[in-house]
Amino acid sequence: MNHNYIVMYIYASLKSISVNWMYIVSNLMFPVSLMIVVGILSQGKLLPFALVGGLISITAMSGVNSIAYLASLRFDFLYRDLVVTTKTTKMDYMFAHLLGEFVWVVPSIAFYFILDVIYGLLTPYTFLMTLLLACMVSISSYSIAFWITSRIKHTRNAWPIGTVLSLLLITVSPTFYPYTYLPKYILDILTILPTTPAVVLAQGIFGLTPSLPIQWYMLPILFVETAAYLLIAVYTTQWVEK
Amino acid sequence: MIEARNLDKKYGNDTHAVRSISFTLDKKITSIIGQNGAGKTTLLRILSTQLLPTSGTASINGYDIIKDAARIREIAVSIPQESRPIYWFSPTILIMLYLGARGMGLRESRRAADKAIKKVGLWDSRDKMAAELSGGMKRKIFVAMALASDADIIFLDEPTTGLDPLSRIQIWSAIRSMKGQVIITTHYMEEAQALSDDVLMMNKGRVLSQGSVKELLKPFEGMVRVESKMRRRRSHKVGDTWISYVKKGKAESFVMEGDIIKSITLDDLFIKEGVNLES
Numbered sequence: 237m238n239h240n241y242i243v244m245y246i247y248a249s250l251k252s253i254s255v256n257w258m259y260i261v262s263n264l265m266f267p268v269s270l271m272i273v274v275g276i277l278s279q280g281k282l283l284p285f286a287l288v289g290g291l292i293s294i295t296a297m298s299g300v301n302s303i304a305y306l307a308s309l310r311f312d313f314l315y316r317d318l319v320v321t322t323k324t325t326k327m328d329y330m331f332a333h334l335l336g337e338f339v340w341v342v343p344s345i346a347f348y349f350i351l352d353v354i355y356g357l358l359t360p361y362t363f364l365m366t367l368l369l370a371c372m373v374s375i376s377s378y379s380i381a382f383w384i385t386s387r388i389k390h391t392r393n394a395w396p397i398g399t400v401l402s403l404l405l406i407t408v409s410p411t412f413y414p415y416t417y418l419p420k421y422i423l424d425i426l427t428i429l430p431t432t433p434a435v436v437l438a439q440g441i442f443g444l445t446p447s448l449p450i451q452w453y454m455l456p457i458l459f460v461e462t463a464a465y466l467l468i469a470v471y472t473t474q475w476v477e478k
Numbered sequence: 479m480i481e482a483r484n485l486d487k488k489y490g491n492d493t494h495a496v497r498s499i500s501f502t503l504d505k506k507i508t509s510i511i512g513q514n515g516a517g518k519t520t521l522l523r524i525l526s527t528q529l530l531p532t533s534g535t536a537s538i539n540g541y542d543i544i545k546d547a548a549r550i551r552e553i554a555v556s557i558p559q560e561s562r563p564i565y566w567f568s569p570t571i572l573i574m575l576y577l578g579a580r581g582m583g584l585r586e587s588r589r590a591a592d593k594a595i596k597k598v599g600l601w602d603s604r605d606k607m608a609a610e611l612s613g614g615m616k617r618k619i620f621v622a623m624a625l626a627s628d629a630d631i632i633f634l635d636e637p638t639t640g641l642d643p644l645s646r647i648q649i650w651s652a653i654r655s656m657k658g659q660v661i662i663t664t665h666y667m668e669e670a671q672a673l674s675d676d677v678l679m680m681n682k683g684r685v686l687s688q689g690s691v692k693e694l695l696k697p698f699e700g701m702v703r704v705e706s707k708m709r710r711r712r713s714h715k716v717g718d719t720w721i722s723y724v725k726k727g728k729a730e731s732f733v734m735e736g737d738i739i740k741s742i743t744l745d746d747l748f749i750k751e752g753v754n755l756e757s
C-alpha cells in the first residue's frame with residue numbers, strides 16, 4: 237500500500253481549495269434545493285427526511301460525479317498512464333482519489349450537521365451512525381464511478397452518466413421522503429442503489445419512521461453492497477492495458 | 479540495460495504496431511526515431527509496463543517486464559507522450575504528486591521537486607496554476623518529474639515535440655544531466671543527433687537499424703544529398719522531389735543545374751531505406 241500517494245493527493249486536494257470551492261457549492265445546491273421543494277410541498281412535514289437524506293445524497297453525488305473527473309484524468313490528462321508505471325496500485329489510486337473527493341464533501345456534511353442540530357435531530361448516536369453511513373455510501377458510489385470510468389471510451393460520456401447516476405441515487409431512492417411510502421417489492425428492487433439501505437437505516441435511527449426490523453436488515457445489506465461494489469471496481473478495472 | 483526478444487504487439491486484429499522486434503539498449507542515451515505510427519509509443523508503453531505485449535519478452539536491468547513489473551516500476555520512470563498537467567495544480571504540487579506515487583514522502587518530495595524545478599528553469603512559476611504556463615513550461619513539468627525521481631531508467635516519449643528551439647535546448651540539457659539510462663523517442667532527427675549515443679530506427683513496427691549516429695551515417699561518408707526537380711541517377715522520389723546521393727566533389731555540377739545540396743542527416747537513412755518521410 238502506497239500511503240504516501242494517498243497523503244499527497246489529499247494534500248494536493250486541500251491546496252487547490254481556491255479553485256474548487258464552487259464545486260462544494262454546486263454539490264450542496266442540489267440536495268438543498270430539493271429539500272426546499274419537498275419542505276414547501278409537504279408544508280414542513282418532510283423537512284426532517286430531506287435533512288437526513290440530504291447528507292447521504294451529498295456523499296453519493298460526490299461519488300458518482302467523480303466519473304467525469306476520473307475520466308478526464310484518464311483521457312484528457314493521461315494522468316492515469318503516468319501513475320500506472322509507479323508503485324501506486326489501482327487500489328491506492330482509487331483510495332487516494334476517493335479521499336481527495338471526500339475532502340470537498342466535508343464542509344457540506346458539516347453544514348448538514350449544523351442544520352440537524354438546529355432541528356434538534358442530532359445526538360452522539362445519530363452523529364456517529366450518520367458518519368458511518370456517509371462513509372459507506374461514499375465508498376460504494378465512488379466504486380461505481382471508478383468501475384464505470386474504466387469502461388467508457390472518452391470523456392464526453394462521463395458527464396451524462398454521472399448526472400443520470402446521481403439522479404438515480406438521489407431521487408429514485410427514498411432519500412427525501414419516508415421509505416414506508418413505497419411498496420415493499422419496489423423497496424427491495426431499489427436496495428441495489430446504495431443510498432436506499434443507507435436512508436432506510438438513517439430514517440429509523442433518527443426516529444423519523446417507526447422502528448421496524450427491516451431497518452436493521454439494511455445495515456448488513458449496506459455492508460455487503462459496499463464491499464461488493466468495491467471489489468467489482470478493484471477487480472474488473474483494467475489497470476495495465478492489454 | 480534493456481533487452482527485447484521478439485517483442486510483438488497487435489491492437490485488435492488489424493493494427494500490427496510492433497512486429498517481433500529484438501534489440502539491446504545499453505548506452506547512456508538512446509533515441510528511438512521513426513515517423514508517426516512507427517510504433518515508438520507502443521514500444522515504450524510495453525517496456526515501461528503500461529501495456530502488455532501480444533508476444534515476446536523484454537527485460538530491464540534483468541527484470542522481466544511482465545513477471546517483475548513491480549520491480550521495474552521502482553527503478554524506471556516513464557513520461558507518456560500526451561500527458562498534460564492537471565491544470566489547477568501548480569508545478570510543485572504536480573511533481574510532488576508524482577513523487578508520492580513513486581512512494582516518496584511529503585517532505586522528501588518537496589525537496590526533490592524544488593531541486594528539479596530549479597534545474598529545468600521553472601522556479602519563478604513553481605506555484606502558478608499549470609493552466610497559466612506556456613506549452614514549453616508544461617512539458618518541463620514532466621521532465622522535472624523524471625529528473626526528481628532519480629531513476630535508473632528513464633523513458634521519455636517525444637519530450638520536445640511541438641516546442642520552440644529554446645525550450646528544446648533546455649530540455650536536452652536536463653536530459654543530459656539525468657543520472658540513469660535515458661530512452662527518448664523523437665521524430666526530429668537533429669534531436670537524436672544532438673542527444674544520443676545510440677539510435678534505434680523504427681519503421682512500421684520494425685527496427686531498420688541501430689547504432690551511433692556516426693556508425694549509422696558511415697555509408698554516407700563524404701557524400702551530400704542532392705534534391706532535384708528532375709529524375710537523377712539512382713534517385714528516390716519524395717513528394718515532388720528526387721533525392722540522390724553523390725560525392726561532395728561532384729556536387730558542384732548539380733548546383734549549376736539548379737539542384738539543392740544538403741549535408742547528410744539521419745533523415746537520409748530513412749530516405750535510403752525507401753521510407754517516404756511525408757507519409
Ligand SMILES: Nc1ncnc2c1ncn2[C@@H]1O[C@H](COP(=O)(O)OP(=O)(O)O)[C@@H](O)[C@H]1O
Pocket residue numbers: 489493494495512513514515516517518519520521
Ligand atoms: N490504443 C491503440 N489502439 C489501436 N491502435 C493503436 C493504439 N495505439 C496505437 N495504435 C496504432 O499503432 C500504430 C503505432 O502507433 P504508435 O506506437 O503510437 O506510433 P508512434 O509513437 O511511433 O507514432 C499506429 O498505427 C497506431 O494507429
Ligand SMILES: [Mg+2]
Pocket residue numbers: 515518519520559635636
Ligand atoms: Mg508516439
